[in-house]
Amino acid sequence: MSSKNLDTLYRQVIMDHYKNPRNKGVLEDDSLTINMNNPTCGDRIQLTLKLEDGKVADAKFEGEGCSISMSSASMMTQAIKGKNIEEALKLSKVFSDMMLGKEYDEDDLDLGDIEALQGVSQFPARIKCATLAWKAMEKGVSTEKEEQE
Amino acid sequence: MNAREIRQMFPILDQEVNGRPLVYLDSSATSQKPVPVIEALDKYYREYNSNVHRGVHTLGTRATDGYEGAREKVRKFINAKSTEEVIFTRGTTTSINTVAASYGRVNLSEGDEIVISYMEHHSNIIPWQQVAKQTGATLKYLPLQEDGTISLEDVRETVTADTKIVSIMQVSNVLGVMNPIKEIAKIAHENGAIMVVDGAQSAPHMKIDVQDLDCDFLAFSGHKMCGPTGIGVLYGKKKHLEKMEPVEFGGEMIDFVGLYESTWKELPWKFEGGTPIIAGAIGLGAAIDFLEQIGLDKIEAYEHKLAAYAMEKMSAIDGMTIYGPKDASKRAGLVTFNIDDVHPHDVATVLDAEGIAVRAGHHCAQPLMKWLKVSATARASFYLYNTEEDIDKLVSGLVKTKEYFSDVF
Numbered sequence: 064m065s066s067k068n069l070d071t072l073y074r075q076v077i078m079d080h081y082k083n084p085r086n087k088g089v090l091e092d093d094s095l096t097i098n099m100n101n102p103t104c105g106d107r108i109q110l111t112l113k114l115e116d117g118k119v120a121d122a123k124f125e126g127e128g129c130s131i132s133m134s135s136a137s138m139m140t141q142a143i144k145g146k147n148i149e150e151a152l153k154l155s156k157v158f159s160d161m162m163l164g165k166e167y168d169e170d171d172l173d174l175g176d177i178e179a180l181q182g183v184s185q186f187p188a189r190i191k192c193a194t195l196a197w198k199a200m201e202k203g204v205s206t207e208k209e210e211q212e
Numbered sequence: 213m214n215a216r217e218i219r220q221m222f223p224i225l226d227q228e229v230n231g232r233p234l235v236y237l238d239s240s241a242t243s244q245k246p247v248p249v250i251e252a253l254d255k256y257y258r259e260y261n262s263n264v265h266r267g268v269h270t271l272g273t274r275a276t277d278g279y280e281g282a283r284e285k286v287r288k289f290i291n292a293k294s295t296e297e298v299i300f301t302r303g304t305t306t307s308i309n310t311v312a313a314s315y316g317r318v319n320l321s322e323g324d325e326i327v328i329s330y331m332e333h334h335s336n337i338i339p340w341q342q343v344a345k346q347t348g349a350t351l352k353y354l355p356l357q358e359d360g361t362i363s364l365e366d367v368r369e370t371v372t373a374d375t376k377i378v379s380i381m382q383v384s385n386v387l388g389v390m391n392p393i394k395e396i397a398k399i400a401h402e403n404g405a406i407m408v409v410d411g412a413q414s415a416p417h418m419k420i421d422v423q424d425l426d427c428d429f430l431a432f433s434g435h436k437m438c439g440p441t442g443i444g445v446l447y448g449k450k451k452h453l454e455k456m457e458p459v460e461f462g463g464e465m466i467d468f469v470g471l472y473e474s475t476w477k478e479l480p481w482k483f484e485g486g487t488p489i490i491a492g493a494i495g496l497g498a499a500i501d502f503l504e505q506i507g508l509d510k511i512e513a514y515e516h517k518l519a520a521y522a523m524e525k526m527s528a529i530d531g532m533t534i535y536g537p538k539d540a541s542k543r544a545g546l547v548t549f550n551i552d553d554v555h556p557h558d559v560a561t562v563l564d565a566e567g568i569a570v571r572a573g574h575h576c577a578q579p580l581m582k583w584l585k586v587s588a589t590a591r592a593s594f595y596l597y598n599t600e601e602d603i604d605k606l607v608s609g610l611v612k613t614k615e616y617f618s619d620v621f
Contacts, residue, residue, distance in 0.1 A: 069565050104557060105574040105581065105588040127587040129557035189561060
């Protein structure tokens with residue numbers, strides 16, 4: 064088995080997030096709900112965000128999908144919690160660049176577990192799995208941002 | 213039938229993918245193309261590319277002969293009464309949309325019913341949803357049996373005197389089920405409805421006789437039967453087609469054009485607006501020659517054998533769920549499955565690293581996925597160039613997939 068290749072995709076930390084997802088569930092009360100799906104493969108995510116004073120106070124997700132899409136959602140919620148909206152969007156940009164195999168500017172952002180998803184960029188067919196949750200987050204915080212402006 | 217020899221005629225299969233010899237098990241999505249089809253396209257573009265049905269020059273005549281010759285090949289292939297009943301389209305989707313938009317809009321009104329089934333491909337669902345909305349007709353779904361088959365009892369119960377159109381796939385792209393089209397058509401006709409057949413997954417794999425099936429319309433695609441992409445067929449009984457209005461207007465389909473009124477050409481050309489898919493039709497003709505030379509009956513029997521072999525080997529894997537009938541004689545050459553605790557996308561990625569191409573996802577059949585209570589599945593589909601060796605490689609790939617995922621956990 065050409066497992067060397069596969070091991071760059073299926074890193075231990077990804078599998079850990081897949082099996083033990085963080086922030087799984089639905090936020091109640093005044094939270095923002097974003098539903099998104101990947102029409103070509105059937106993956107779907109429901110993201111609930113609690114935004115307070117320009118910050119992501121809390122985030123949870125529910126959904127169905129492959130190891131990459133679900134672990135990415137788990138890592139994303141973990142990463143954006145406590146960040147302000149600007150930082151969350153910046154993180155999303157870094158993630159998108161990472162998926163495209165571009166150089167990305169970490170600045171002083173703490174990428175944490177997210178870096179484990181770097182290998183996905185070598186599997187073009189799976190990039191859209193990894194970006195689903197991030198797109199949902201972007202959509203959520205952008206509508207909120209527009210309302211504020 | 214010698215699959216090993218046939219395989220030699222498909223140059224694309226002779227390559228390595230991710231360092232392994234390619235095992236192509238995604239023919240239900242699209243089939244590969246044999247040398248005679250590739251050469252027919254090459255020859256057309258090199259030697260007689262020209263527009264058809266117009267002008268008097270020699271190339272134009274050769275192109276017209278090639279295009280209309282392909283229509284005659286299609287007519288024979290499905291045993292239509294006349295080439296007037298054979299319309300070239302872009303594919304199955306366009307064919308069904310044409311029936312829905314032209315026949316459906318005129319013949320349906322409030323209180324009428326359209327009957328389809330839970331196993332349909334989106335291309336045989338959405339055109340009917342749309343026409344139902346436009347006309348006020350009701351869309352009804354035939355239920356499925358436990359094993360995914362359709363029972364004629366259910367057909368008799370669902371199809372009523374209000375039913376105007378019954379539209380069913382002949383072979384399921386997910387369950388591999390082969391539906392009793394002839395019997396369903398009979399029930400439809402007894403109730404005064406017409407029978408539309410989605411032949412996308414049957415035309416490549418078995419002999420179709422539209423007169424024997426007594427279907428009113430049949431839709432299929434060239435690219436799933438060794439032909440090029442972008443060409444498909446709509447067969448329709450002349451008595452319907454004659455009364456139907458074209459859905460596309462422009463060049464090629466007209467008889468006389470006035471300032472405010474125009475008239476249409478006779479059948480089948482009134483449905484072929486614009487420069488037709490000339491190369492595609494010629495390529496499809498070559499694909500039909502190729503398949504008929506081998507024999508559709510032999511292809512069908514061979515694929516049954518492959519399916520039976522695959523079912524036996526795959527069901528021996530622990531944690532394997534196979535969808536559709538367990539009885540291999542009831543199914544066409546494809547196996548849709550899931551492995552416990554491994555998402556089908558992950559299955560497909562691990563197999564791809566082994567050079568094995570399978571499909572993962574909802575297979576354009578979301579209502580069926582709902583019925584199966586899954587969000588996605590993996591599918592291995594076979595064609596005349598696949599061998600038992602391909603299936604052995606699939607099975608060992610699946611065993612490795614399971615091992616790989618239990619290791620990383």
